Structures are given as C-alpha cells and as structure tokens.
Amino acid sequence: LEVVRYPEGQEEPLRFFLTGNGELFAAEAGWSQDLPRPETFFKPVLSGLEVADNIQYPDIQLHADDVIFVRSIPVERKRRFVDVRGEVAFPGTYAITEGETTISQVVKMAGGFTDQAFLGEARLTRREAIRTEDREFERLKTIPPADMSEDEYEYFKVKSRERPGLMVVNFIDLFVEGDTSEDILVTRGDLIEIPSRRDFVSVLGLVEFPGNVLHQPGLTARDYIEAAGGYAEDADKGKARVIRALGGEWVSINDAKTLYEGDTVWIPEQQDRDYWGIFKDILVVTTQILTIYLIVDRATATN
Structure with missing residues (x-):
C-alpha cells in the first residue's frame, strides 16, 4: 500500500x-x-x-x-468480476476466473432464477466490447431522414435498433432445453440481466385503448387489437406488425400465427396523402394521352 x-x-x-x-x-x-x-x-x-x-x-x-x-499487480491477473441483475435470488457482483467461468456457473453463484424470471428477454452484454463512438451514426443523427440517401437511412435504422455489446445467447435453449452450446464463457465487465416475467401482450399505436392485454394462448394479433378497442381512425392496418419479445423480430400480423408473453402489437399511423398532388399527376397523364390521341386521330383523318 x-x-x-x-x-x-x-x-x-x-x-x-x-x-x-x-x-x-x-x-x-x-x-x-x-x-x-x-x-x-x-x-x-x-x-x-x-x-x-x-x-x-x-x-x-x-x-x-x-x-x-492500492496498486495493481503489474501482470495479467485471472480473477475478474461480472454483474448479475434482475430476477435471480442474489443479484450482485461475482468473481470469475477468466477463460473458465460460464454463464450457467455465474447464474448458479447468484442462487438461480426466481419464479418471475423471463428468460425470453434475458441478455448478456459485453460492456468492454461497446464502441465508444460511431462517428457516422452521430453524423446521421443531425440529418433529417428525408435528406438521407437510401443507404444512409438503412444504416441509421439498423444502428438505432442496435443494442451495443449484446452477445447472442438464447437463455431458453440453455436453461430450459439444456443446450450447452449456448453456455459461453463470460469475461470481466460482463453484465447478465434477467428481466421480470410479462404475462401480457402490449398493443401500441393507433388503437382505441393502447396498453397491455393479458396473454391468452390461442389468441391472434387481431384478437388483441379488438381487445384494445379496435383500430383507431387513422390506423394503417396494412402495416400493423408484431414485435417478438424474443429477438425483437418484426413480422406482419398475418404471419404471426402465435403470440407469446411479452410480444408487442404495433399499429402505425396512416401517412397523409397528397390528394392534390395525385390529382395533378393524373391530370398530366390524362392530358398527354389525349394529346397523343388527337395527333393520331388527325394523322389518320389526313390519310
């Protein structure tokens, strides 16, 4: 010292x-x-x-x-720490042995899951892998979407949905199905988060009563929309989507045959249409067609 x-x-x-x-x-x-x-x-x-x-x-x-x-030892030490939060018996910080300790071993140290643990959204974040700055993403934040190129907008959407440092681990496969290939090694600074179980489906956007509807096996996305009061006046029914709690995938309500606890039904607002602009375009096309018809008609009459 x-x-x-x-x-x-x-x-x-x-x-x-x-x-x-x-x-x-x-x-x-x-x-x-x-x-x-x-x-x-x-x-x-x-x-x-x-x-x-x-x-x-x-x-x-x-x-x-x-x-x-308290000075650090000037050699590589093997013992490191990870954080465990959420629905485990003893949330906290746990010492690991670098290169040896796995996810399941850390969960065991924390006393295992509680009855309220929702493994569908459990995640492992490797905080040391989080990039400090993405200059291109920061630049795009200052640009209105209408001024972005197609590639810029696609990149901006992907980065907006990204969870920095998130490791691909299926906690259900690991702890329910017993798939040990998901039991990856943890490293110093890792964060394991186990959220609480959600026994409902969220219905958000353009419905009469946005909110959470208790999950019932067998109900479809349209059933949940009806339970939330049905579509609102400006709802874009054709773009309604189901956002999966497990993985965050967006699927059409027609393709989402089964809904699970924690899923979200999203109904966007219908975009305002420029009816005057549409009318002008139709008028221009109609005028062009009539002009061509008159030219052809006169040429035919002359012959």
Whole structure:
C-alpha cells in the first residue's frame, strides 16, 4: 500500500509504502524522519482485496487529506468480476476466473432464477466490447431522414435498433432445453440481466385503448387489437406488425400465427396523402394521352 501525505506548508507530498510483511519505509531517504509510527498490524477484511493469509500491513495513524493507493499487480491477473441483475435470488457482483467461468456457473453463484424470471428477454452484454463512438451514426443523427440517401437511412435504422455489446445467447435453449452450446464463457465487465416475467401482450399505436392485454394462448394479433378497442381512425392496418419479445423480430400480423408473453402489437399511423398532388399527376397523364390521341386521330383523318 502507498500513503501520500500533504504536510502543511510543503509543496511536495511525502510518500510512504506499507509492505505485506510489516515493513514501513519512505519513498525517498530524506523523508525517513517523517515516517509515521506503526501502532499494530491489520489485514484487509471484506475489502475486495486478494491477499494471502500471512499478509499483515503496519497500522499507522492517518492524517486529514492523506491518500491511500492500492496498486495493481503489474501482470495479467485471472480473477475478474461480472454483474448479475434482475430476477435471480442474489443479484450482485461475482468473481470469475477468466477463460473458465460460464454463464450457467455465474447464474448458479447468484442462487438461480426466481419464479418471475423471463428468460425470453434475458441478455448478456459485453460492456468492454461497446464502441465508444460511431462517428457516422452521430453524423446521421443531425440529418433529417428525408435528406438521407437510401443507404444512409438503412444504416441509421439498423444502428438505432442496435443494442451495443449484446452477445447472442438464447437463455431458453440453455436453461430450459439444456443446450450447452449456448453456455459461453463470460469475461470481466460482463453484465447478465434477467428481466421480470410479462404475462401480457402490449398493443401500441393507433388503437382505441393502447396498453397491455393479458396473454391468452390461442389468441391472434387481431384478437388483441379488438381487445384494445379496435383500430383507431387513422390506423394503417396494412402495416400493423408484431414485435417478438424474443429477438425483437418484426413480422406482419398475418404471419404471426402465435403470440407469446411479452410480444408487442404495433399499429402505425396512416401517412397523409397528397390528394392534390395525385390529382395533378393524373391530370398530366390524362392530358398527354389525349394529346397523343388527337395527333393520331388527325394523322389518320389526313390519310
């Protein structure tokens, strides 16, 4: 351990080192006369430090404004930590062995899942893999969608839906079906999140009463729309979609034969049509057709 002390009236701080075998010495020989007097010895307890049984540091009297540094070992250490949140018995931070500990082992450390765990939306986020900045995405945020090229808009949509650092893991296959190929290794900084079970289907957008409808096996997307009061006046029925809780896939309500707990039914608003513009286009085309007809008719009459 290193202690940095700022004596009153001095510009340069004093630095002392406390070693694990009970020694106390100054960083520079000239500071030896300022060494604090050890009173006894102490061992870190429940401090998160990894110490051997025989380590005892000198216990010195600290002064106001003293700073204590715990230096890292200048070699690669194997022990790291991951966070577990949500519906497990004991949410918290757990130590892992890099290259050995898997998802299932961490969940076991956390006491397993509660009865309210919803594995369909459980996720593993590798926070160290999150990119700090995507300059192109940040640039597109400042541009109205109407001014984007087709490729720019597609990229913007994909990035908007992206979950940075999300690892592809199917928790249902792993913990329900027993598929060990999903039991990947965790690494330091990983975050395992287990959301609460949702016993409903969300119906959002242009319906009379947007909200959550209790899930009932066998009901279709249209049944849930009816349960929410039916389509609102400006609903775009042809673009209604089901958003799957598992994976976030968007499918047409005609293709979504079965709905599951946590799914969302989305009904967008019908876009306003430029009827005057449509009328003008039809008028221009009709005029062109009539012009061609008159030209042909006159040519035929002349012959």
